[in-house]
Amino acid sequence: MTQLEPTLWIATETCGLGPYRADLIETYWAWEQDPSLLVGYGRQVPESLEARAEGMAHQLRGSNVRFTVYDLAGEEPMPVGVTTLLPDDAVRTAEFVIMLSKEARGRGLGTEATRLTLDYAFHITNLRMVWLKVLAPNTAGITAYERAGFQRAGTLREAGYWLGEVCDEVIMDALAREFSGPSTVKALFGR
Template sequence: MHDSVCGLGPYRADLVETYWRWEQDPALLVGYGRQQPESLEARTEGMTQQLRGDNIRFTVYELAGDAAVPVGVATLLPDPAVRTAEYVVMLAPEGRGRGLGTAATRLVLDYAFHVTNLRMVWLKVLAPNRPAVRAYEKAGFRTVGAMREAGYWLGRVCDEVVMDALAAEFAGPSVVAPLVTG
């Protein structure tokens, strides 16, 4: 699945070292609120479990050059009993600030609503992470509340903003629908 800037492809075991490198970036550690780095060995072991799990994982690719270049990971953590999923995205430092997060998020929502038939996708984001909040809003998420003092940002307690997107409100654009109806 792709638009003109960004594409989604399979989550790949051969990229575990690349994913691990991105996950050690200090800005990502702050953005996720995780305080400790992880060894490559532990990440490789975790990758094996992730590949067998029920979560829907994509590698995010930048399509601007001659070849598709991996720049992130997007994940849906579905709850099939209620047809919803939590959304998590991680972009490499070199993939940030150019609209790739918004484009990837739109593609994942398109997949979630038109292929997986979810009715709602939700996420949590640390309140001080304003660029991420803006990207999620541009992709179709709305703020629905906050978990007060649930996170840390640069050593200070902060709120986690809760956002959701509904299938009934997803305006697209869709890359899936034209493939099925056209």
């Protein structure tokens, strides 16, 4: 399948967010089959490409905000992950989910993609709070979320599994009024 030239909605020098794309279904699916992602992503079983394609059709019609994450360090933008906001419009909040390819991890792209997604959430979607759940043993993820602007809000005791062992889930949140640092979205409007 031929990949289209990416559209970037917002970007920094190293990371960009663009639309969630049906032509990348096989790429997304391949990332989702990585055992290291299955451990921390919540779904612990592999999925067939056919089942994933059915899910993609539903996702493209849904009200969730999904982005393809691009690594901009090379000559051409390279898709390396997905971020998702699962909004609750009644209270102007959303749950945040991120998935990065194995090759993209450990290079700061997760933090950058998370920060860009929060920037979009607070300055375009006008959410007041974004939250997430992360398994407590995922210390690299927790650190990346804290760098992006999330704070620990609580713990769900023994709510998850990590490598076959029961573990806690950490609840983290980010508030629009506390979002600090440069805003890529505001910079687009000279603010």
